[in-house]
Amino acid sequence: MEATFDLTVIWAGIIGFGLMMYVLMDGFDLGQGILFMFAPNEAARDQMMNSVAPVWDGNETWLVLGGAGLLAAFPLVYSVFLPALYIGVFLLLAGLIFRGVAFEFRFKAKTSKYLWNWSFAAGSTIAAFAQGAVVGAYIQGFETEGFVYSGGPLDWLTPFTVITGLGMVAGYALLGSTWLIMKTEGEVQEWAYKLTPPLLGALLTVFAIVCVYTPFVDPYVQERWFDNISVIWVIPALTLYCAYLVLRSVKKRQDGMPFVASMGIFLFSYLGLLASKLPYIVPPKFTIWDAASSYNSQLFLLLGFLFVIPIVLGYTTWTYWIFRGKVKATGYH
């Protein structure tokens, strides 16, 4: 079939958008889980959970949509990443399952509440770590033979990916704490204000390590950033500016700004990552065009996605709108 549009680029845009939505949106509710056991008391935990309960599964929609779209549009990514990250994928799913059911059962539990607390906290932290390790593994690249992953079972687990994993835990915790600043008042909010600067510090430390380390191990990235100084240097500058905004707004005790600026940090580091790697989607060998499925299949599914993405976006917006404002401290049964 004659291609009039390059659907591969359109699909890269869709998947890229879906993943970004996922990271931004599920990040802050995973963050609640990461901070959960450090909360000052049980009432604060109730409030934390209530602050994300109506929206978290809508947030995870983007992960499922992105995952399914990946198999359809870029099957090579699916068939290399999942075998390469085999154990990591299991941990991610187990984590997401445990925290997911904790949402359901903690509300219904009386005597067994502490079990669901731990289920929520451990599940969220493991899921966040696994996602960070996936990003690290993507930066590292994958050993392939033909179109098949040929590395070992634990190639994804290196000191570097452990650092990116921890970075993701810190980052999601930051999104979580700034979300709490925006959605709560009183004791919980004050606690979240105190948490935010150290979490930001931890995240920036990991960034520094990644930024120094990556160009050293990957000549392609080095070329991108250092061979001719280009417009992409705006991205890290904006990331740092967002970090500054977080600190300043926390100091001024502003409500909404810390969260918005934290999302900015994530958005710009995500763009920075794409700027380093694209068009390589299964580094070091394969670009988005190598990994793409047939034009016919991309087109067939595109029709469905063009229909459903606006609906999911609309539904999401509506849910957040209904749920705007502060979460009350009282009112939990």
Next chain:
Amino acid sequence: MELDPLILSRIQFAFVVCFHAIFPVFTIGLASTIAGFETLHYKTGNPVWQKLSKFWIQVFAVVFGIGVVSGIVMSFQFGTNWSNFSYATANFLGPVLSYEVVTAFFLEAAFLGVLLFGRDKVPQGVHLFAAIMVATGTFISSFWILAANSLMQTPQGLELINGMYFVTSWADSLFTPSFGYRFAHMALASFLTAALVVAGVSAWFVLQKRELEANKKALSVALWFLLFLAPAQTVVGDFHGLNTLEHQPIKVAAMEGNWERDTNVPLLLFAIPDKESQTNHFEIGIPGLASYVLTHDWNGEVPGLKDVPVEEQPPVFIVFWSFRIMVGLGLLMIGFGIWGLILRRNGGYYQNKTFLNGLRLMSLSPFVAVLAGWVVTEVGRAPWLIYGQMTHAQGLTPSLSGGMALFTLIGYVLVYSAVFSAGVYYLLQVFKGGIEKANAPHELEEVERPMRPFSAAHVAIDGEA
């Protein structure tokens, strides 16, 4: 001992998919049941139907919630353990599975919330419409899943180029020769599941003398459905079997435990098929009946397992016995349908304790029958992953080691045991709460509490509610 990643991956997939399958097969039928109750309430205005609907919506919400969680794991299995298969079929499987996700999200975003929480907030007609749309949506979802499975059984409409399939016709690849039979067979199975669970739970309530009016009505409706659907399922199953005979003769040979291609083949009631010695032990059969059932001729020719080399034969013992479990339970269901009809004359269907206790047990039978049926069709396809084209071994992830596969197999068993025993336990609490709790003013919440699928159920998981 050398661990075989192939066997372990197959066990893992079987475990995960069996665990998953019991939830959708129930929700599909239950969604239609609820739509039915809502329609009856809308038409007659009799509040009994609404009472019933409120209760079964709670059950639906919980089962749906568990099914979604286990479904997510399914969608990753293809990539982690069967990456060669996923890559080769991605041009077809990717869009088809994605469309299932798209359907599910659309359904959830647009109608599920209205059905679960909107009763007092929208006009009755809108609520009914939402119930019907949710029921329709579950069928559209199963359309995609069964289309994907049917392609693996009776592939067509694809072309293999350099190790990757390309879709030459979407219509041919979605509507393969076995699709229609499989869809009808599964749809009836879902309805039967809902009918038997509703009958069993209602029978239990009737025995306890709880909400007699509503539960007697539900029991009566469920028994009518059972009476007609169970025989209909036998007919559809027979057609499906003939279709399998045409396209996958070796599967049928395994179902019948028939080794030599022959005429006038007996229908075996009992046998111990032995693949090693290529024969059966302790055969008891009805002469000529298998020939008659399969070809509608006492002297019809039935394919034999020895038509193909040993390595292309499926595990005969498993297929043979799963088939008998499925058919046996089907016959039992027909029996209960007829028994219910006989008891109808003087209201015995809600008074006869033996019958009611029998129905309680029968509420588990459709789940066993459905799983047995899937085992027949999936194991019967072995060693093929895509029938006649790609074997399980070829579809496996090349980098997968036995140790990794064992690790995740144990992991999934542990995670599922923990999570789903909690889910099933909670479901039992909802059953115990019954219609009374579903219709009582909610004591548990209704403060500023976010709505979750489980929020539709107003029961505590532990302690006193």
